[in-house]
Amino acid sequence: MKISGSYxxxxxxxxxxQMMQDPEVLARAIPGCEGxxxxxxxxxxxxxxxxxxxxxxxxxxxxxITDQTPSLSFRLVVEGAGRIGFVKGEGLLKLRAADGGTxxxxxxxxxxxxxxxxxxxxxxxxxxxMMIKKFFEKFAEAAS
Amino acid sequence: xxxxxxxxxxxxxLDEALLLLAAGAKPLAGGMSLIPxxxxxxxxxxxxxxxxxxxxxxxxxxxxxxLHIGATTTHAEIESSPILRKKCPLLAETAAAIGDVQVxxxxxxxxSVAHADPAADYPAALQALEAKLALKGAKSDRIVAAADFxxxxxxxxxxxxxxxxxxxxxxxxxxxxxxxxxxxxxASGFAIVGIAARVxxxxxxxxxxxxxxxxxxxxxxxxxxxxxxxxxxLGSATEIQNAAALVAKGVDANSDLHASAxxxxxxxxxxxxxxxxxxxxxxx
Numbered sequence: 001m002k003i004s005g006s007y008x009x010x011x012x013x014x015x016x017x018q019m020m021q022d023p024e025v026l027a028r029a030i031p032g033c034e035g036x037x038x039x040x041x042x043x044x045x046x047x048x049x050x051x052x053x054x055x056x057x058x059x060x061x062x063x064x065i066t067d068q069t070p071s072l073s074f075r076l077v078v079e080g081a082g083r084i085g086f087v088k089g090e091g092l093l094k095l096r097a098a099d100g101g102t103x104x105x106x107x108x109x110x111x112x113x114x115x116x117x118x119x120x121x122x123x124x125x126x127x128x129x130m131m132i133k134k135f136f137e138k139f140a141e142a143a144s
Numbered sequence: 145x146x147x148x149x150x151x152x153x154x155x156x157x158l159d160e161a162l163l164l165l166a167a168g169a170k171p172l173a174g175g176m177s178l179i180p181x182x183x184x185x186x187x188x189x190x191x192x193x194x195x196x197x198x199x200x201x202x203x204x205x206x207x208x209x210x211l212h213i214g215a216t217t218t219h220a221e222i223e224s225s226p227i228l229r230k231k232c233p234l235l236a237e238t239a240a241a242i243g244d245v246q247v248x249x250x251x252x253x254x255x256s257v258a259h260a261d262p263a264a265d266y267p268a269a270l271q272a273l274e275a276k277l278a279l280k281g282a283k284s285d286r287i288v289a290a291a292d293f294x295x296x297x298x299x300x301x302x303x304x305x306x307x308x309x310x311x312x313x314x315x316x317x318x319x320x321x322x323x324x325x326x327x328x329x330x331a332s333g334f335a336i337v338g339i340a341a342r343v344x345x346x347x348x349x350x351x352x353x354x355x356x357x358x359x360x361x362x363x364x365x366x367x368x369x370x371x372x373x374x375x376x377x378l379g380s381a382t383e384i385q386n387a388a389a390l391v392a393k394g395v396d397a398n399s400d401l402h403a404s405a406x407x408x409x410x411x412x413x414x415x416x417x418x419x420x421x422x423x424x425x426x427x428x
Contacts, residue, residue: 121402122263130362
């Protein structure tokens with residue numbers, strides 16, 4: 001599944017970039033994240049509790065940040081697995097100054113598998129969009 | 145599959161149910177969404193409170209120009225209610241288009257609306273009807289407009305310990321025609337796209353248009369630009385086509401195995417035209 005879109009944050013690009021590399025901010029912004037633990041340079045172990053409608057499940061995974069070009073772009077690689085399925089995805093995030101804030105545009109690819117994909121196929125796209133939106137909303141909140 | 149072990153309580157009164165919910169139990173209504181999830185072990189609630197057995201939430205009443213439908217009223221009861229068929233036919237028609245007979249016999253309006261599946265049928269009608277939802281918690285009792293209730297996919301204005309008490313819809317005024325048109329998913333019966341249209345004519349002109357859209361995006365919505373395009377017009381075929389073409393404009397359409405975003409947008413336009421045309425023909 002392809003994922004792309006953009007979101008404008010009320011912060012200058014330098015600060016947005018800095019905050020997006022900060023595990024504490026990310027842990028607060030990622031929906032359902034219960035902790036982000038540094039395991040290496042730009043590498044984190046993540047615990048996540050997903051709750052959507054009556055569906056719920058714990059995920060454990062890894063987050064990697066690569067190809068960093070400060071204040072301009074970086075690549076995010078996420079992998080997670082739990083009892084109800086697995087998620088793998090990676091995307092390039094680009095930052096651009098816009099109207100006194102920062103427009104973050106993202107483009108990437110995600111794969112979802114396991115029980116959750118077998119029975120929830122029609123919901124994956126919508127869920128991904130909703131989680132990305134929540135991430136940016138919470139990120140903006142954490143920043144203010 | 146057999147679900148994980150869970151506690152089950154079937155309280156006799158609403159107050160009792162609300163206390164259990166405040167203590168962290170999960171509400172069960174018709175079970176048409178929750179039980180399959182539990183059987184697949186995608187959901188594993190520890191304690192279920194069965195609201196389906198609450199007699200005081202099962203009713204269809206009329207008071208002062210509005211209709212009140214208790215949350216545990218089933219789709220089949222709504223579909224076959226003489227008072228709804230006469231005074232709010234859009235809701236009865238929508239209920240008749242849900243899933244299959246088994247689902248309509250078990251599933252409830254409160255359960256479906258609270259679940260807020262992005263492909264559910266009722267949200268289109270509730271948006272078009274400018275319905276209100278009465279929500280109740282152990283310590284709260286409030287009324288929320290449908291427009292504010294649906295926030296995102298499976299996300300509503302409901303607080304964790306609140307339930308829907310009733311759905312409030314208007315009694316249709318004379319000269320109003322309504323229609324619900326949907327593209328059925330062939331296996332599940334869910335709406336790939338569903339459009340509810342409400343049109344009122346006054347002295348030959350269209351005085352009111354309401355269009356509710358479900359299935360297209362995460363959040364059911366009212367297509368306000370399309371509504372405006374048709375207000376004050378006569379309702380010719382061209383005017384209807386032009387208005388229908390605006391229904392999906394600027395909407396972030398969902399995409400899945402069954403229908404791409406582009407196809408969904410196309411379906412929305414086609415079904416909007418059909419719904420408006422049918423609604424208009426019913427104004428007479």
